[in-house]
Amino acid sequence: MRVLLEYMIGGRVRFISHLDFMRAMQRTIRRAGIPIAYSEGFNPHPRLSFGLPLPVGVTSSAEYMDIILDGPMDTEEVRLRLNTHLPKGIVVTAAAEISPSAPSLMSLIRRADYRIILDTALPGLDSGIQLFLQQVEIPYDKPGKKGTSRINLRDSVFSLEPGEDATKEFLVSLKAGDSGSVKPEIIAGKVLEFTGAEGTVDTGLSIHRTGLYMYKGGQWVTPMMLKEG
Amino acid sequence: MNKGQIDKIIGRVSKPVRYMGNEYNMVEKNPASVQIRFAFAFPDVYEIGMSHLGMKILYHLLNEREDTYCERVFAPWPDMEARMREADLPLFALETRDPVSEFDFVGFTLQYELSYTNVLNMLDLARIPLLARDRTLDDPFVIAGGPCAYNCEPLADFLDLVALGEGEELIEDLLDAYREWKADGGDRDAFLLKAAQIPGIYVPKFYDVEYMDNGQVKAVKPNRAGIPDRVQKRVVKDLDRVYFPDKIIVPFMDIVHDRIMLEIFRGCTKGCRFCQAGMIYRPVRERSLETLLDLADKLIKNTGYEEMSLSSLSTGDYSRLEDLVRDLMARHSSERVSLSLPSLRLDSFAKEYIEQVQRVKKTGLTFAPEAGTQRLRDVINKGITREDLRRSLTDAFGSGWSNVKLYFMIGLPTETDEDLKGIADLANMAIDCYYGIEKDKREKGLKITVSTSSFVPKPFTPFQWEPQDTIDRLREKQHMLQKLLKLKHVEYNWHDPETSFLEAVLARGDRRIGQVLFTAWQNGARFDSWAEYFSLDRWIDAFAGCGLDPAFYAHRKRSRDEVLPWDHIDTGVTKAFLWNEYMKALNEETTPDCRLGCTGCGVRRLGEGLC
Structure with a gap:
């Protein structure tokens, strides 16, 4: 099954790079015992993909990633388990099952909103x-x-x-x-x-990402609208 | 200081994650609720320091104590240092971001000599007086441990205390003594005197060094009553009972060794004569299979790491290695944990392990014959034959590897051109081993990487009396090898002889080198182990300015009766044993692995039943 996650990044953790974040997420998923699927091939890697990389130093109230699971798990269970095992500063705010055939988040997200605050x-x-x-x-x-x-x-x-x-x-x-x-x-x-x-x-300034959006049915909506049913 | 300022600063430097903290399993405590604040300092950048097993052990061990909060601090990269100095921001600990000058202890681990200027720089950034004698009751006690602590004479003036040997038990004793001293009240010397009674604690200021006219050390003697003539290192007797963390910090950053390190034993019985670790970490003590499997389970569960390595000086010598590897794979390969076996020595290499490891993920293979000919391998007591290497390489190529690394040292005692030719000979043999495998059974793309480092004679080894080759001589040897190794499929890498030269000077330095360190640091030396920051000229100038000759330390052959600057430190291995090994080396005589029978190194004196 394919699960879409919405999460926030705040506090000191904003200084991690996108690669750092991917590593942290993979290890969190392992600690949380979530049955993530692995790719086939010589060097299998866990099947997770991200929306839009967050620049180093930027906080966010709505980021998106999706993961493919090998077996079924209630999406709320996924969310709770992740939150128990995530490093401080990253919180999953929503989880929803989406169609395995939905296009990649990367290809859907067309707009990013920011609040910029001067010191x-x-x-x-x-x-x-x-x-x-x-x-x-x-x-x-x-x-x-x-x-x-x-x-x-x-x-x-x-x-x-x-x-x-x-x-x-x-x-x-x-x-x-x-x-x-x-x-x-x-x-x-x-x-x-x-x-x-x-x-x-x-x-110096602080930058906060307030949302990521896709364009669907003539309006801007969040990727959570991909939720099935 | 405004802590909010820190985020502003780290937002503008390269890799801010180095200074961020907040990793999973970082320990959080209320500093007001503890009696002792300990800053564990690693004098290099975050991704190096966080790869160090000793730090992981001591960090979590200290934080097990309710009365103590241990935090971490690393050397800020030069861009960060510049920002800190510009903003007048003192060196801070990652956990609370409090200035380390407010701590009770700052403990440096000395893993390599070329980090010494970073120790000075970190003290300066912390605004702790550099010289121990200038510190007051308001300053932390500065303590150092790690392999270079055995001869830390070059840093003696900057350190209040030195911890010799394994830290797990020693540090508990030290902190207990500190609390007693704090309760009693008293000056800094009162604590140092108390600490000097703890086995394994060396207080440099309680020893005076006398020199002869020729510059050699005449004597090192205690300068007050109640101080031992020699300080003996500490060892932990039972590795199944001693603390080992079942959770470790999981960095966000891609650190150098980003994996679980499962320490399977300490010490080494091989007796390689160039190897300081093999001498100072004696005797061998293993962790039981049961303890290791249990630790592995917990560490994997508590970290989410996808890779684990078995850590020791000679992993192939672990008595139940086959069982361990098989059981670890059986338990964890379904969780996709890959196992890497570093420092695998080819004499104990078995094809089965290669295949076990390969089941999950193929990792690189490294062999370290160290010298090119049997004669020279006998001199250094590296008990590997050409036949051993041939068999191991054939196994490796036959099991699907096509990329191997061969490590050698140049500048070893008694080395001749023949020995250098031997290196090329082994590289050719590796090529033959590969082509000896049928074409459809071998992996494509043969690559043999030959690397040479330059031999650095180290204290507490049988070669501690030996001169190091000059920089020019090492360069000649590298040129010769460049020509000899112009072979298809072979790549040759060599180590810069200038840094090896400085390493040799610092490794066998005496207390006078402290001035040189100070001068070089003042002139900008830091991160000397990083090629982009190292400058030999800066060091040559510093030596000249202090009226000292670096060749005296690096290139001079010592005599048997010379008092060595580190003779007042006792690693357990006797000077007589080392000398005897030295003489055997020059006679090309080998000494068998001491698992086969005691070779009388002296370490047994450290405690009954140790080995």
Whole structure:
């Protein structure tokens, strides 16, 4: 059976890389005694796959992965067992059975939302946001495996708006899962640039992923909508 | 200090996970509820330190004590160090992030000489006075253990205490004494005097070193009453009764040895004459099969690790290895736990084990003949023949391996060009073994990796009197091997002779080397075991600045009657035995494995029934 998991990552654990996270998850599944299936072949590996890697240093309230089990186990049992054995800072918030034939999470997730919080208040933040939104073209050389490629940052942004405290916080909704996607800190950097406070704001910021979405039936929904029945 | 600042800093350095803590099985305690705070310090980066078995044992052992909270600290990588210094952030422990200067003890494990400058750097980052004599009641006691502690004279001025031998029992005695001292009140010396009464504890400041005009040590003598003339190492008698953790920290990071290490025995009976571990960890004591199977069950369950290795100096010598491997595989292969057998010596290698291990996952195979000819293997007492190696390689290739590594040392005592040619000869033999297997029965893609390290004479070994080859001479030998090993399917790797030279100086250094360490550190030396940070020039300058000649330590042949800087330390093995082994080496005479009969090394003095 195929089980979709939704989980949060918070606290110090945000500093682990995606590879670190995969290892931790595999070991957690083993400790929890969940009957994970293994791939065939010379070097079998546990069958689990992830939505969108979380950048190092970013916290999240909704990440997704799915695992294939060899035998049946109640999805709530899976969730509880994982939570008993997970390292501090990672919590599974939901588990649901999904169709074995559903496409991979990686291919479904098209949008990622972030809340970005500055360490210190910046009165010009709101105008920086407005200026960003007014642009038609914001060129950016995106690093890739074969050198950089020039993209338009403006195209990567679905929406951008001030948060509760408009001098410290803003919300951004980004394209995800295709070649036009960019890291949230790149957008944050540009916004800060547009405030004109560039250079003076080495303040540091915290980035929190608030959600990942797929586009289904003409609307943005979370991958939990893949749940059967 | 604002602890929130730490997250900001580690968010900007490479691999922040090194400084993060919070791994599964990390111990959490309320520091206010304990009497003793112990910082276990590893003077290298996280992924190296976390791979060390001794740290895992002592960390969990100390945390079993209700009165103690043991936390971990590693050497910050240079980018992190720069950020810490810039932000004025003192060295902190991973668990609570409290500054280690607030702890009662900072305990360094000394696994290799080239980590010494990191010890100084960590003390400095912690804002603990570098010199033991400058520390006050507000400072922690700085203690060191591990193999390099046996001759830690180069670090003597920086250490309050040194723990010799196995730590499990010794550390309990030490912490008990500390609590008594704390209750009684008293100055630092009062505690050190009390500690010096504990077998295995060496307090360097209670010993004076006199030198002769020629620079050799004249004598090392206690400078106050009640201090033993010699300090004898501690050994644990029964490995089935001594503590071994049934859960260990599971790092997020891909550390160097990222697996369960099941320690099957301590000590080694082989008697290889270059090998310090083989001498200082005597005698051999095994864990029983039952204890090991039980530990393996618990460790697998409590960690979720997918790989386990059997750890010892010579795994092939474990008396019930076949049963152990078979039982471990029977119990855990369905859970897809793979078993790797490191330091497997070919003399005890059996085809069956290869196949057992292969059942789950194929891991690399390494053989260590150490020297190219039988003559030189006799000199070093490495009891492996060409025929042993031929059989093992044939077995390996016949069982589906096509990738093997052969390890050798160059610069061994009495070595000639013939011995170097012998290395190439064995590489050729390996090729022949491979092609001796029928084509459809062997794996494709033969690759033989020959690696040479440079011999470093170590204290407490039969070669402690020997000069090391000069850097130039080692380079010549490497060039010769480069030519000899230009063979199809063979890759040759060699070790940088400059770091081996420094290792030789520090390994047999005396207390005067402390100044050199200090100077080199001040001039920027740290992470000397990392090629990108090592600079021989910096060390040469430091020696010159201190008026010392490194060749005196590395390239000088010592005489039988010379007082060695470490003679006041007793590992159990006598100097007379070592000298006798040295003479036999020069005569190309071997000494049999002491399981076949006692060879009189002296370690029996350490306790009845030990071996």
